[in-house]
Amino acid sequence: MQTAGAEKLLELKIDSKAYGTSPGASVEVLRDIALHLTVGSFVSLFGPSGCGKTSILRIAAGLDRDFRGERWIAPSARLGMVFQEPRLLAWRTVEDNIRIAMEAAAATGDIGEWLERFDLGPQRRQYAGELSLGQARRVALVRALSIAPNLLLLDEPLVSLDDSIAARLRGELRAVAESGKVGIVLVTHDLDEAVELSDRLLFLGERSARVILEREVSVPRSQRDRRTVSALAEELAALVSQSNWREAQCNSR
Amino acid sequence: MAKLLSLIFVAVLWTVAATAAHSPMLPGPLAVADALLRETGSLALPFHLACTLLRVVAAFAIASSLGLVLGYAMGKSRLVDQIGDPWLVILLNLPALVTIILAYIWVGLNEYAAIAAVALNKLPNVVVVVREGTRALSSDLEDVAQVFRIPGPAKIRHVVLPQLAPYLAAAFRSGIAIIWKIVLVVELIGRPNGVGFVLGSAFSLFDMVTIFAYSIAFIAIMLVVENLLVQPVERNANRWRRKAA
Numbered sequence: 001m002q003t004a005g006a007e008k009l010l011e012l013k014i015d016s017k018a019y020g021t022s023p024g025a026s027v028e029v030l031r032d033i034a035l036h037l038t039v040g041s042f043v044s045l046f047g048p049s050g051c052g053k054t055s056i057l058r059i060a061a062g063l064d065r066d067f068r069g070e071r072w073i074a075p076s077a078r079l080g081m082v083f084q085e086p087r088l089l090a091w092r093t094v095e096d097n098i099r100i101a102m103e104a105a106a107a108t109g110d111i112g113e114w115l116e117r118f119d120l121g122p123q124r125r126q127y128a129g130e131l132s133l134g135q136a137r138r139v140a141l142v143r144a145l146s147i148a149p150n151l152l153l154l155d156e157p158l159v160s161l162d163d164s165i166a167a168r169l170r171g172e173l174r175a176v177a178e179s180g181k182v183g184i185v186l187v188t189h190d191l192d193e194a195v196e197l198s199d200r201l202l203f204l205g206e207r208s209a210r211v212i213l214e215r216e217v218s219v220p221r222s223q224r225d226r227r228t229v230s231a232l233a234e235e236l237a238a239l240v241s242q243s244n245w246r247e248a249q250c251n252s253r
Numbered sequence: 254m255a256k257l258l259s260l261i262f263v264a265v266l267w268t269v270a271a272t273a274a275h276s277p278m279l280p281g282p283l284a285v286a287d288a289l290l291r292e293t294g295s296l297a298l299p300f301h302l303a304c305t306l307l308r309v310v311a312a313f314a315i316a317s318s319l320g321l322v323l324g325y326a327m328g329k330s331r332l333v334d335q336i337g338d339p340w341l342v343i344l345l346n347l348p349a350l351v352t353i354i355l356a357y358i359w360v361g362l363n364e365y366a367a368i369a370a371v372a373l374n375k376l377p378n379v380v381v382v383v384r385e386g387t388r389a390l391s392s393d394l395e396d397v398a399q400v401f402r403i404p405g406p407a408k409i410r411h412v413v414l415p416q417l418a419p420y421l422a423a424a425f426r427s428g429i430a431i432i433w434k435i436v437l438v439v440e441l442i443g444r445p446n447g448v449g450f451v452l453g454s455a456f457s458l459f460d461m462v463t464i465f466a467y468s469i470a471f472i473a474i475m476l477v478v479e480n481l482l483v484q485p486v487e488r489n490a491n492r493w494r495r496k497a498a
Contacts (some may be wrong), residue, residue, distance in 0.1 A: 056287050058396075061396075061400055062398050062399075062400075063400065078398055079401075080401075081401075082402045083393070083396070083397070085393070087394060087396070089411055089415070090493060091493040092415075093495075096411075098413050100401075100403060101401045101403070104403045104404060104407065105401065105402065127492075127493040129493055130493075143401075147401065
């Protein structure tokens with residue numbers, strides 16, 4: 001839940017974001033998107049693939065400055081990010097991948113403990129290039145969490161993990177959210193996941209994506225069991241389809 | 254096995270040819286081996302080999318480090334690339350002999366000129382390869398380094414250099430091969446020691462035994478460096494690959 005007057009972390013106002021295609025031509029992928037994040041809040045971005053969710057995260061992370069609009073990030077922000085692909089250093093061990101990030105952030109913490117918590121103990125000394133995709137995703141998540149971030153940007157971190165692991169990692173994310181010390185933006189395809197974890201959901205439309213629906217999740221996280229979550233998710237899905245989102249999605253196919 | 258047989262065949266062919274020719278222009282293996290032992294015993298051969306090796310190492314170090322920095326800068330910045338490119342084209346097309354002669358005339362008949370001339374011959378090749386490698390650097394990992402604020406030195410060590418490693422290995426390999434050969438020319442023209450110098454003197458005396466002895470010793474050293482130095486370093490750099498290339 002957002003408390004009034006909570007410390008601001010990120011203010012993003014994207015009037016327009018376009019990519020150049022052929023010389024002279026460009027395609028607008030984002031329009032009129034506003035995103036406010038305070039410490040302790042959890043926002044999910046939900047929308048069809050290719051609608052520009054990743055572009056929003058890249059802009060939020062400061063990786064892409066080529067857009068019309070404004071970005072303000074708190075000087076105290078310490079950013080941890082999970083990209084859509086794991087993006088590990090294949091030529092370094094799992095341990096070193098995490099250590100390099102921790103040293104850069106001057107974070108303290110026991111790497112072994114982190115790895116145990118994410119079932120990666122046996123992989124500690126393996127090269128990151130030798131991991132399965134699921135293991136690599138978990139390492140990427142550990143890397144982002146181990147630097148003790150107060151701003152987390154997560155680009156579909158749990159996709160392509162098997163259900164039991166995904167459920168456990170969702171639990172970890174929930175714990176991070178409940179600590180109240182971190183502001184989180186999650187990009188996801190999974191509406192149940194978004195409802196289970198976040199305080200606020202932004203639904204994005206098709207190309208030249210605008211926010212077509214914005215919803216707060218008012219049920220406290222502790223009371224979100226499976227039934228509540230799927231009921232809420234269904235309700236939201238219905239609302240979204242009213243907003244013509246599904247039609248737009250069909251048009252694109 | 255096939256390699257060994259082939260090598261033995263060369264030796265046999267050599268012996269037969271030398272016996273048939275029976276001329277000082279083509280000494281047999283035994284005469285050459287005798288000269289090898291004599292020159293080694295008098296320490297002349299080790300001395301000249303050491304001179305050549307030191308020049309190779311110095312020129313290699315200069316060309317590699319300078320080439321790495323310049324190639325990286327040209328791969329990163331369009332402006333630097335545009336400024337550097339004409340120079341690169343000139344250097345790439347400049348015959349080694351011209352560089353050597355100019356260096357000796359402008360710098361003087363000394364060690365600096367010799368090493369600079371060799372390094373300058375090798376430099377453009379390193380620059381081109383490193384520039385290619387730099388252009389191929391993953392922007393995905395660049396993003397990771399930026400997001401996690403990995404400081405410059407750590408980024409170079411953990412993110413950039415491992416990606417450049419295959420390019421560097423290629424540059425170093427071809428580099429060593431070129432440098433060995435050019436160093437001999439430099440020595441032939443303007444140095445009072447080294448394998449190139451000995452070969453030059455032997456040539457003017459038609460001393461084929463010495464030419465053969467030094468050539469064989471030189472080739473042997475090259476093979477040793479290749480097998481004991483270059484290959485292990487490459488294997489070590491490729492450890493992380495699931496199946497070593």
